[in-house]
Amino acid sequence: MTRAATRNVIRAAALGLLLALGVPARAQDVPPDQLVKTVTLEVIDLIKSDKEIQAGNRAKLVQLIDAKVLPHFNFTAMTALAMGQSWNKANPDQKKRLTEEFRTLLVRTYASALAAYSEQKFDFRPLRAKPTDTDVTVQVRVLQPGTQPVPIDYSMEKTAAGWKVYDVMVGGVSLVANYRTEFNATVRESGIDGLINNLAKKNKSLEGAALEKKK
């Protein structure tokens, strides 16, 4: 009886220790460059080994990105950056809907890009930053035979929940900055709600196209 109790205490203590050491190590203490490397390789591996995704099942690919990549992105920050000054004109509800629609669009784009690059080799560059830095750029290069490597830079910020991506630059093109002109022009013409509608329409059309492909 007492021995069993002792064993339980030890087990509980071990579990507590594991939780205390293990969980923060996963969420917060993983260096940003490690995080990018682990997640990229894991997702590429899953894409390659999944026959349905290989056969062009977009819904499943998006699902995979949703589960594996999404938690490491700060979509509110991305939306705010893409909106620029218009962000402050939006009310909390509009901000939420903008972020949701923009996230759907970005995840889809990101899924397409990863699927297109899944056969290439990746070169994960060592991080050039001080340990105290809270805003870093993680550099990855996609190596393709016969062409200059394509640099992919992740702008990442340290948060309480670990490092989060707030912009992706492909070949020097910032995804977030690239939407800014469009977003601002739409807001100028038809307001924040106009932009939300535009984004929703775009997402619906992509969904429709994906469904049609499946048939």
Add this chain to the structure above:
Amino acid sequence: MIRVLLLTALVGAATGCASTAERDPRDPWEPLNRGIYSFNDKLDTYVARPVATGYQKAVPGEIRERVRNVFSNVGDVFIGVNNFLQGKFEDGVSDWARFAFNTTIGLFGLHDVATDMGYEKHNEDFGQTFGRWGAPTGPYLILPLLGSSDVRDGIGWGFDFYTDPLNETEPFAVHWGLVTLRLIQTRADLLDASRILEEAALDKYVFQRDAYLQRRRNLVYDGQPPREKEPEDDSSSDKKRD
């Protein structure tokens, strides 16, 4: 001189159909550009993309890689020249070393052995060289058939075209065969990118324009562009004028 002529011709054409709607200051000729863009887009949809897709399906990846390598190798000569013109002698020497190794050991460029030896492929052209020398981009410009450009890069493209090593190929049929093959190969390599663009953009024209301008700026500075000034901040250029 050529630039002035080109500029006046284009300004004349663009102002003819200019509207008063708020326009991006980098793209004053938007109505004209959009016209050419939609023409290019149709040509791409009905000719270039189907041909490139067919090529990608019919020709095995291994052979496409050889084709890409051969054209890439030929291009390295003037990529080197442009690096020299920009004062990047180490890069220029590396480009010419690439050409030497790939042409010989790599069998006329079929195999990119230089990359494995540590000589990295560069991306240079005359447009970037002019940018490096301080030439401003000038207004954004859509060229018929060629697509996104700006006044500086358009002039640069003229020099690229003039110095294209394929110009030396003879006879006529071989020359155009090679030029066409290179075009198809290039378009095939962009199939994924163009599909992603179509998915990502709300307005393809605007998205592509902004991506082009960002990309070229990045290339001029070889991936290390200085932080962009705020668009309203004209103080530095004013000072120069004084």
